Amino acid sequence: EIVLTQSPGTLSLSPGERATLSCRASQSVSSSNLAWYQQKPGQAPRLFIYGASSRATGIPDRFGGSGSGTDFTLTISRLEPEDFAVYYCQQYGSSPPTFGPGTKVDIK
């Protein structure tokens, strides 16, 4: 199965700053089938990005995804208070679908 690693583990930033989250796969993710989810405490994950760079319905354009092959990035251009959460990358190009361990974006 494809193993995903995320860095950093925690990102401490202030509102208005730019956040760059990294996701690396142990082997190439086919067809850029890479997604990003946001999870807040006590809530289910929410799909934010799919196909490496497509925003899910209702996701603001300050969120951007990029990358291909084994290296992917989620960028939040200007952090809003509601963006502080844990972000998971997930590949769905091969079975089983697997998730990274998450990056926590917290308030500095």
Place this chain on the structure above:
Amino acid sequence: QVQLVQSGAEMKKPGSSVKVSCKASGATFSSYTLSWVRQAPGQGLEWMGRLIPMLGTVNYAQTFQGRLTITADESTSTAYMDLSSLRSEDTAVYYCARDSGVGLFDFWGQGTLVTVSS
């Protein structure tokens, strides 16, 4: 808009089984795939398996082979996750999620906490 509503929290003894339900609304139940994903306390997400009601097909993650059974009742648009031989490591929040068919999860249930303790 798809909505997935799960059954309530469960407390179980080691060695027993748990059955969690997931009732779907807002779309034709048989038209989509449902997966189960779990999250141990303070940990990441782990895919467990999926059901394709239209095909009657079930796929399980290797980790859960032999212990996990996923079923559905199309008459009530409800899916079920049955995990047996529970151990303390199975303590987790269990989520159902609509699956694109290849493992992209666009709608999630609210989660069901299963606690396994003697």
